Amino acid sequence: MGEYDRGSTFELRCEVQQYAWGKIGSASEVARLSSSAHADFAVAEDEPYAELWMGAHPKAPSQILTPKTSLSLLEYIKKNPGVLGKKVNNVFKGELPFLLKVLSVNKSLSIQAHPNKSHAEKLFAERPDIYKDPNHKPEMAIALTPFEGMCGFRPLEEIQMFLKEVPEFRAVVGESEAENIMKCKPGDDYVAKALKSCFENVMKCNAEVRKENLSKLISRISAMDQESESFSKYSGELLLRLNSQFPGDVGCFVVYFLNHIILKPGEAMFLGANEPHAYLDGNCIECMACSDNVVRAGLTPKLIDVPTLCEMLNYQPATPKSKIFPSIQKKDDPYVKEYNPPVDDFAVQYISIPKGVSEYTIKAIDSASILLVFEGEGSANKSKPSGLDLRPGAVFFISADTDVAISLSETPFIAFRALCIL
Template sequence: VPELRALVGEVAAEQLEQSSASHDPRGVSAALRVCFTRLMKSEKKAFVDQLNTLVQRISREAADGQDTSGSNGDLLLRLHAQFPGDIGCFAVYFLNLVRLEPGEAMFLAANEPHAYLQGDCVECMACSDNTVRAGLTPKFIDVLTLCEMLNYTPAPSSSKIFPAVQSPLDPSVFLYDPPVPDFTLIRIEIPSSIKLYLVSALDSASILLVLRGTAVATSTAAASEMSLRRGSVLFVSANESLSLRLASPDGMLLFRACCLL
């Protein structure tokens, strides 16, 4: 992408190409840091001019029927339409493009940049006292902190995706257990054939989110019955179970965030 190359500089671009060609992970990491930092520290006029040039070139190629996938053309044009002149549009050349199918999950460790492009997902975060932005936002971007804190270790997108594990005790329960102790996500998919379901007690408190279906819930801690539908959120105390009386013909889909102790 010549427009990006003009912003990061020829020397930095060649360093990244050479490190990639020699399969040197540490060299690639160092080169990525230099390239990304130079991009983010570009003068606004410089990156806006190069971005406009890139958008015009991709638009012409697309209009002529050329394949622009090598430049992530469709994604670039969509992002630029949503955030015109935003330096984050160049991030498509530093990040993996991942499409998650229903039921799939991915884990992003601290200091790993990411962006949600479209669709809905259930997200859990560890306790954090900061959010550092890189682009695609009208909010403040702390460039110095961003460039210093990021993890530049290259990795394929497949290394970030991990499958759900079905519970051997309950076929309706699927566990997403990331490699950190901070949180776990549980998918509860109750088939239409089940009309009464018990949400088991856990050693920790949890948050229950309803994505599909309706039910009436009761528990020993609740003073009265609770009606659940899409969008309902419940706080479930530690060691508290929940009894669901399903009222929908297509079952229920719930997600439960907790900390397995």
């Protein structure tokens, strides 16, 4: 491979996904970063830019950016598995285990969850035409701007309040199921079973019954004073917004089941296997196992699989606060915070270097990593023939056990680094 032997660092050209839910034109962080990094990336102001994929997923592998070759990162790693690092190579059998993304969300993504590894393999074996990936897909979202989503089932008391005070919701849940869960107390062994019955009833509710009750609810909420306590209490703004995006969709009722969370920049959510969630609005960094495995059941024009989703979910109620995943300050580096979720596949480092620091070394680790420059300018490895230009949107692959010396301009520097910690 010559200039791309073990120990090297090189720039990547990464694919943009223009899904319909993406932010439009230059309002999209995906578009901003892509046009900043590449002069030939023209932003169409009437088109959506939803995701930037950075990694070696077969659906959209990043390309090594050099005039000498058109090799993809996927092909490169297959030919040079040693760049992954010894432990990563052994555990993940020669594959880069993570996929890094930037997401720019303009309207709700589907209500969804991701199967665990054994379930993913089972779904792939039984229905490969639908579930085309045998890998699990734990993922983490780190807010770049205020980032809005739904995640995990609400505390039991909140769901009980909605059943008591929102008759249209109670009608689609069903009287028997509603009565059962109203009798539950936090911590009861049968809460999860009762909650599952309620959720299943809503997701499988007769279409006419659902539409009639949702129409009543939308009319009633629309007539409320939007500054009133009741409008806020019954999630009026979110309900009306979701119904405007997906009129009549069963997912509109899910606002009364799932926690509504708005992350501040730098805050994160970790979504393990079977965690119900939906992204609603904002820009984030997302890192996940190298998979595209999703089970959907609402707020989407894509294929839904209600029985599979209902059967697999984690039905344990929890507070919104408990769904925020913390970062840890690295003791040996004042400029690095680390998000290290309870999976082997990935972690993310947030590198923030203040103005006035002109030289810095991105330290070698025993894992391949991918670095996205989010803010600031400079150069890397300037003493070597293969010097690299640092600018917002630039993406670099760093081989395992490789230091990267960078020189920075007189502005703050921010980057995100995806890696594997074993």
